[in-house]
Amino acid sequence: MHLGTVYPRFSKNTKSFYQLFSATVVMTLVISVVMSTVSLFFGSVFWGATFADFLDIMSVVVATMSVGLLLSFLTVKVAFVTFNRGLDPDIVVYPIMSTVADIFITLCYVLVLNMFFLFAFPGRYLIAAIILVHMALVLYIVPKNFKEKDFRKNLRESLLTMLFVSVIVNVTGTVLKSISRIVENRKEIYTVYPALIDMIGDVGSVVGSTATTKLALGLLRPALSSIRHHARTIVSAWAASIVMFVILAFLSPLVNGVFTFSTYTNLLSVLMLANVIAVSGIVLLSFGISILTFQKGLDPDNFVIPIESSFADSLMSMALLAALVLVG
Numbered sequence: 001m002h003l004g005t006v007y008p009r010f011s012k013n014t015k016s017f018y019q020l021f022s023a024t025v026v027m028t029l030v031i032s033v034v035m036s037t038v039s040l041f042f043g044s045v046f047w048g049a050t051f052a053d054f055l056d057i058m059s060v061v062v063a064t065m066s067v068g069l070l071l072s073f074l075t076v077k078v079a080f081v082t083f084n085r086g087l088d089p090d091i092v093v094y095p096i097m098s099t100v101a102d103i104f105i106t107l108c109y110v111l112v113l114n115m116f117f118l119f120a121f122p123g124r125y126l127i128a129a130i131i132l133v134h135m136a137l138v139l140y141i142v143p144k145n146f147k148e149k150d151f152r153k154n155l156r157e158s159l160l161t162m163l164f165v166s167v168i169v170n171v172t173g174t175v176l177k178s179i180s181r182i183v184e185n186r187k188e189i190y191t192v193y194p195a196l197i198d199m200i201g202d203v204g205s206v207v208g209s210t211a212t213t214k215l216a217l218g219l220l221r222p223a224l225s226s227i228r229h230h231a232r233t234i235v236s237a238w239a240a241s242i243v244m245f246v247i248l249a250f251l252s253p254l255v256n257g258v259f260t261f262s263t264y265t266n267l268l269s270v271l272m273l274a275n276v277i278a279v280s281g282i283v284l285l286s287f288g289i290s291i292l293t294f295q296k297g298l299d300p301d302n303f304v305i306p307i308e309s310s311f312a313d314s315l316m317s318m319a320l321l322a323a324l325v326l327v328g
Contacts, residue, residue, distance in 0.1 A: 023154035090209035201312035208286030208304035277319035
């Protein structure tokens with residue numbers, strides 16, 4: 001939309017817009033299978049899964065991701081509305097949609113798991129039907145679009161990104177499982193934990209998305225040293241996260257009925273230290289990926305948010321653990 005290659009509307013849009021949507025449908029199916037395969041490896045090493053579980057894992061993952069595709073329409077709608085109202089989608093869309101997506105895909109996952117386990121006979125047939133519809137869409141899309149350069153480019157770059165992300169999210173799942181056990185006895189930390197990892201991803205997305213737009217428009221030099229010219233955006237996103245962390249440090253003990261001045265100051269110290277560690281890391285990662293992919297002639301938009309959002313959960317978890325150890 002910034003470059004004019006996509007119009008802020010669904011109907012009568014450009015070929016690039018429809019090819020992007022088509023590539024998303026194809027990539028969702030491909031990466032669901034890849035993610036299931038990687039999950040089997042991690043599951044066999046860390047969680048005791050066996051090869052016999054592979055088809056069950058793949059069915060649940062593919063069906064969940066297929067239903068989750070519906071969220072793409074809402075994401076695009078939010079982008080159109082913010083752009084048409086003069087707001088910057090790079091700053092507004094991902095922070096909103098990442099939170100909505102976390103909730104939506106969790107509900108999809110719970111729904112599919114219930115169909116799989118609680119309503120085995122009709123449920124599994126319905127899961128199979130969802131997967132077959134998705135496969136039919138892919139078989140329709142690929143022959144129709146494969147000769148198109150933009151479609152192949154989006155597919156190739158997204159596949160490379162998602163292969164990397166598949167490994168990262170499984171590592172993240174293992175880290176989240178470990179950190180959850182550590183903080184579950186601290187109700188005030190456990191309550192805000194999902195919000196913390198989400199907000200760090202939001203900071204990274206704002207920094208990365210605005211950087212990729214500036215690079216595309218020629219407003220930012222493709223060098224790591226140009227981070228100083230992006231300082232205002234970085235400081236603004238960081239300051240917003242600090243404000244939210246302060247609010248969470250106050251609300252969480254209050255909601256859990258453990259609020260005292262010492263509890264508040266201890267939690268605030270932990271969250272502030274974790275914020276400094278995690279935001280420093282995610283800013284450098286997001287900006288670095290933007291610059292490096294642009295230098296290589298790749299589209300940074302296909303890399304920045306998937307990679308930084310996958311790293312954000314692990315990074316925030318490790319930062320939180322470090323802060324707990326240092327603060328006590």
